[in-house]
Amino acid sequence: MATRIRARLYSLIWPGKCKPRGVHRRLLLLTLGLLPVWAWAQASAPESAQRIVSLAPHITELVFAAGAGNRLIGTVQSSDFPKDVETLRRVGDGLHIDPETLISLQPDLVLGWQAGATQAVAPILKTLGIPLVHINPKSVQDIPDAIEKIGRLTDNNVSAGAAAESIRERLTHLKQQAPTQPVSIVLEINPAPLYVVGNDPLLNNALQYCNATNHFADVPQAAPLIGLENLLANQPDFIVIRSESNRLMKERTEFLAAKGVQAARQGKIIGIDPDLLFRPGPRLVDALEQLCAQLQDQR
Template identity: 30%
Template sequence: RFRRRGIVEWVGLGLTLVLILAGCGGGAGGGQGAQTPATPGADTVQGGEASTTTQYPLSVSDDAGRQVTIQKRPERIVSLAPSNTEILFAIGAGDRVVGVDSFSDYPAEASSLPKVGGVTDTNFEQIVALDPDLALAIGGAEEQVQRLEELGIPTVVIQPATLEDVLERIELIGRIVDAQEGAARVVRDMRNRIDAVRSRVADIPEEKRIRVFYEVWHDPLMTVGPGGFIHDVIEAAGGVNIAADAGSPWPEISLETVVDKDPQVIIVPASLKSSYEELRAGKRKGWEGITAVREGRIYSIDDNIISRPGPRLVEGLEQIARWLYPDRFQ
């Protein structure tokens, strides 16, 4: 019913680089929990109260299992993923970003920054010319990270798997770049909004929760499974992911399994316009009897608020919650 597929294969199958750059490919072991400085007390002040100023040098363990030491407060940062870019700007460190990957387009200020390419076409000469003292990369970009290391650029891999990981990585980035107050503010706002959604659906019995199918890709048919932040978002919105028993965060799923599970809502990223139009028109063979198709509950969601593990992920959560339970989210 389900087949596991790694993110590298996923990209090879034709899924846009936007998704992998957004961090949509954390494997089942992608979430490593909150990282802490290797130096005891680096982020504390006398009396045990949390400090809002990072002490350097700072050592962290990143999502590639690497130990990285940042010698001083980063002043020239290169972001190599849209999610990292959005986090940096949201926590108040945007004025220190000197270059971004090709897909970073939010906020508007990021669009005007020098573009240094993507995972497969990184312009290392341009990165060197920008003279960065920190690079924030993503998982699955081993060659890129290795080259940056060879160039002497401190590089931290950020690859959250779960929704909780996303919040923890925002805090980690805040600590790395000495923007802890901004990171705490962003995480506090996100937690409040997540809790607000959860509280509105908390009393819905399991058997009455809306069954959801999220289409990641159409050929082969892929969806989201446990261990991934989109799965977590669906559950936080009060939905039941029909692939909740899959063995990985990004499994293949058969057409027949979707029919058997009979989702009441189908969600498709906006980048898969042809899939959305096919489903809306009821033209996918064998799916005519699925409840979501019969009742027209097929929705297209902006990739950037659901596939980028950053501050706007709560917008994706709130949108999905409105689709699932419009009476509770008016």
Template identity: 30%
Template sequence: MSTALARITGLALLALLSLACQAATPRCAVDALAQRLCLEAPAGRVVSLSPGATELLFSAGAGDAVVAVSAWSDYPPEAARLPQVGDSQRLDLEAIVALAPELVVAWTDGNARTQLDRLAALGVPVFWLAPRDFDDIAGAVEALGHLTGHDALAARRAAAFRAAIDELRVRYREARPVRVFYQVWDQPLMTVNGDELISKAIALCGGRNVFADSPRLVPRVTVESVLAADPEAIVTAGRGDGGWLARWRRFPELTAVARDNLFLMTPSLLQRPTLRVAAGSHELCQRLEQARGRL
């Protein structure tokens, strides 16, 4: 055997040994419930139980491993073509078990613990997500990438997300504060408090959520309380025809109305705590910069 051939053969054997070692090394991650989950090998069959989890799995590079999703999993587009196994109200546990998943990804705010505990009792590995801030999102992508064997890709995408958020943080660090009312829903009228990710995006852009101190994550509010808070900008991603915003024009005394600072965001970019939050935050920052120019 020639020296060159021997070298190539040796490199090939080393590569095979490396892959074998990786496959034999348990892959462990700590989930949102502080539970440590270890898999003997990268999960090749994954069931996602929330739209946010579905999107994060695809971002982590594990899209090809996802065999079923929950209702409303519509991004990326290929996720919408996958079989569905229920929604936040009810899961088809028999269908999930029949799929022989090597990993089930659940969402603490949307999935029932009792149902998922039944899956875990059957030996199905369950990993819980609950991203509350920007770093949680990046960390979720890294964890899912690790559990499914896509560490490098997941790490690159998480790093790009962190860099995009850091860039906005630096750019708007000294920006003039803008009082913001973010409308989540119309009837009943709902917003977010300071612990919700949308509020953290507002703060990232130099805004101040007028209901940040509310004790509830997604509180119901009254028109009178919004009038009393007198926001300088009103933002929503709700009715695509701007109908929600148009209703505020009945109150010309509101600063946001007087300065025409009523903004309709692109749907889905901020509502789901996924990597698209970076694009949503960028759009929000642009809107609040418009508002500053009108104050």
């Protein structure tokens, strides 16, 4: 039985005629040989996961928010918060997960999301009986729900529940304090070429807490490429840009102002840390609090 499963996994990782030879094949089979017996039969998430691998940076942050950061044994390259993640093994990046490294960690739970590299390793995990649970917030309200879900998976309900409730209270406060006058916003992802947030349900939902709307919410793409002439034709009330440094913010503001963007000429350029704003994790609420406060000050 174990031999058949190993063969099936081997074909999943290297389909067709692209199978590795020599040392690469031996390394894979050695890795599979190190798997404990329970890995071949386990089909459902454990009641209290002890060895967790996170396949996205926002999931890593959610695990720590749930009070289960000490259960993490691996994550992806882009996971950089909190500082405790520096010592974790890396199993790949957002585009590719190394199945050998992932399996060698012997996780009893893998947390992924319904995009990116997670889908590539899902058949392998299913074959091995390693539970894969998706954490994929679609709205801001889903973030505290995700924390509680991780709390249940790790038997960490008390601390996870407290963290989730704190976030819900902050969101309620934001909604109560939101100004009555709506504003339109462009969320800049990359300045050159100019990519902006488009049809992104999570971020468009998040802006509602500041009584703001995304000027490009109706375009089909989540991150459309637009020309400067498109920005000039639409003239949003505010533009949110990446806040890597004061110098870069100043240069970007001056560039947009010189091109005729009214928001830049009126000082309505807001800088937000992209890791806070674009990750669907607990720090998105931090970004919202900053954004709402700055919108209120500059309305």
